Amino acid sequence: MGQIEEANMSYGDVLTYHREVLVSRLRSIQCILDNLSACGFVCEEDVEIVQQTATKTDQVRKILDLVQCKGEEACEYFIYIIYKVCDAYIDLQPWLKEINYNPSNDVAVMEVVNTDPISRYSEKLRHEMSRDTCFIMSYGQREETRLEELYTDTLMELLNDCNESLGFLESLDQLLGDNAVFNPEGETIFVMGDAGVGKSILLQKLQNLWSKKGLQTDAIFFFKFRCRMFRIFKDTEQISLRDLLFKYNCYPDHDPDNEVFDYILRFPEKVVFTFDGYDEIQEDLDMINVPEVVSPEDKTHPLQLLISLLCGKLLKGSQKVLTARTGVELQSRVIRKKVALRGFSPAHLKTYINLHFKEQEHRELVSVQLDASPHLCGLCSTPLFCWIVLKSFRHLHTMHDSFYLPETCITLTDIFLLLSEVFLSHSASSAPSLLKKSTRCASETFRRGLRPLAAFAKLALQGMERGSFICSQEEITECGLTEEDLTLGFLRPVSEYDTSGGPATFEFLHITLQSFLAAFALVLDQQDAANSILKFFTECSRKRQPSCLPFDFCINASKPSEKKPFDTYEHLQFTNLQASCSDNRGMPKAAGCQVCFEL
């Protein structure tokens, strides 16, 4: 026999006694009907009668009447459904505690299927999130690696509002926890770090953990956004919060009564958001000059929605993780806690090498090379550069049986040249003979690959001049690139936000690669005067005030609505750096590059 506090009461009596609570708090009616019907407690006609009843509360009354007519077993099963599908009947969980409900052995063997739209949507989100996050995209579309086979922890330093260290996060699953929160009123967890330090991968891992229920949170919804997505909207475009969530993540199925959205509004603490790459939209936010939106029903510009979410004007209490490059400022009152990504420690680097190379002999050879070159090793604390370096080692080994990089003192320029060589040699080589490795001849590879390389460089420069990281098929063709060139790996498709079914757009594998190629285009163009090589320097010298977004647009009431071509500066710094490196090879060595890179 199951237990309820009013020990002598029958389940039927409990339903009568607590009828008011049940009528006012029971929401997901379909799930109750589905299960009652599957177990034969109600027939099709009963279901129709309930569904034809006008209001939700009257529907609950009808169901209560029905189960009470069917007897004790039906009444207990009704309570058992509420007990089992706790997400959907979250409002009634305190009531179950109050009556001290424990299922009887008889009812515990009965099946309950969760057909509630909220739970189903949560499952759908988890499923899609798991599918979308289980691979790390590398080498364009050429090669994808399972996240779990390559993900390595990085140093995650907790900071206070004065950027003083509060220690290090032990593991990523604690990111959403209360540890090191310096401003409980703040709504946003701010993760910052240099280009390529692994901010996006960290979010990907976080999303993947949530999809597998491996994250310390009881959030049942998780919405992920790349901030650059917000740039695809025209200035005049307006959307609702519902569209932002569902259209740009995933739609709830079978939810005629909008229960999912209502639930999100009622229980925002059950929602996690990640917004990746705030630096990419900082200037766009500067231009917004209308007051913040606070109504979840209103349509407004998506950037307004973003600001309202980050400030907690919308869905207050939801958890938000925002990433940005080092140097981007947010007002402290918005920030709940701050995490600075510091890249791989020597121990992480060792783990990462071991994941890359299965054979002990190879691991040792690579480690010896890295130990012999402190500059190279320094670069490898940044996961992106580490990935390039290790890929290059692997490529040299596969193609030429060698594990030796050309110089012991290596600059970023060398690293990107090596990456380009790897890409270009893919097109040049027929499969290497099983017995004989080819002899490496970098100059020959570049000579043969000059046409596509110059075309990619032109494309990169044009994008840089426009302040754009996305290129259309048309621009690609105009630069003389063929379909075959696209498979080299310099570009990767960006299709995630192309809901209109329009032609595909592309982005460079990484923004630093685009910067390098843009610099390459400048030095390639022999017609250009020497001073034009450094043309982005003037842009970077217009140093901007650190922004106190997301509030300063309220203060600066009117700003020009025209978008400036040079929105952010770091990639331009990088282009300048590469241009000056290329102009005088070997001058700023890797460590120097690293310092400039952080400017």
Ligand SMILES: Nc1ncnc2c1ncn2[C@@H]1O[C@H](COP(=O)(O)OP(=O)(O)OP(=O)(O)O)[C@@H](O)[C@H]1O
């Ligand atoms: N934790 C990690 N484990 C393994 N590889 C990583 C990790 N972090 C980053 N990488 C590698 O570095 C590359 C770049 O990482 P990511 O795109 O996350 O950098 P980022 O900090 O978001 O850069 P940006 O500021 O330019 O957007 C990844 O594609 C991946 O190959």
